[in-house]
Amino acid sequence: SSLGQLDADLVDCRACPRLVQWREKVAAEKRAAYRHEEYWGRPVPGIGPPDARLLVVGLAPAAHGGNRTGRMFTGDRSGDVLYAALHAVGLANQPTSVRKGDGLALRDTRITAPVHCAPPDNKPTPQERDTCSRWLRAELALLVPRAVVVLGGWGWQALLPVLDDAGWAVPRPRPRFGHGVRVDLDGARGPLAVFGCYHVSQQNTFTGRLTPAMLEQVLRTAAEAAGI
Numbered sequence: 001s002s003l004g005q006l007d008a009d010l011v012d013c014r015a016c017p018r019l020v021q022w023r024e025k026v027a028a029e030k031r032a033a034y035r036h037e038e039y040w041g042r043p044v045p046g047i048g049p050p051d052a053r054l055l056v057v058g059l060a061p062a063a064h065g066g067n068r069t070g071r072m073f074t075g076d077r078s079g080d081v082l083y084a085a086l087h088a089v090g091l092a093n094q095p096t097s098v099r100k101g102d103g104l105a106l107r108d109t110r111i112t113a114p115v116h117c118a119p120p121d122n123k124p125t126p127q128e129r130d131t132c133s134r135w136l137r138a139e140l141a142l143l144v145p146r147a148v149v150v151l152g153g154w155g156w157q158a159l160l161p162v163l164d165d166a167g168w169a170v171p172r173p174r175p176r177f178g179h180g181v182r183v184d185l186d187g188a189r190g191p192l193a194v195f196g197c198y199h200v201s202q203q204n205t206f207t208g209r210l211t212p213a214m215l216e217q218v219l220r221t222a223a224e225a226a227g228i
């Protein structure tokens, strides 16, 4: 598919010097627990079928998670929380995502991020966000989402302008991020319901700011809005 071609092109991207250096340094040095593994160390493409009606948008791959396994939210605590919730609401066939080839299949759901390379301290610069937005724009042009769950305020800020460019009219001033916030967009691409959800990072899940029940609630509501 052309989405497959996009993903194949993406993994060769070297447009952000700082992130290329970081992702490769982490992959070379490794964390002790993973020293026998081959790290991916490249841009991490989205995962899920091209005709998915639900889109889940995070921030960027984690250094020892996606940057190690080559799959979004895979191999770290954030991903453990996310995939368990996706499975609980029927959007994934299994509650864990460990590595490529582990049998995971998403149902009507695609997971992607505004930045595809692991950034130092999980903080991409505004310039890196803008540079990577071309990939998100291209991905959105090939997808047919009816609802989006945005994990965290950073992803929200990054996604709204891209949605605007991609054919959904985003109101001005731009709607503010919040957990449980829902914004209904319309435009040339049809209706799109955008939902805010606290990010599945350990800062939120360890402190109870985001509980599995809260995450499942947003996913369930979004899946329903998407017609799933």
Ligand code: SF4
Pocket (backbone or CB within 6 Å): 010, 013, 014, 015, 016, 019, 020, 043, 115, 116, 117, 128, 131, 132, 133, 135
């Ligand atoms: Fe390319 Fe995006 Fe990675 Fe930058 S963050 S190098 S634009 S894939």
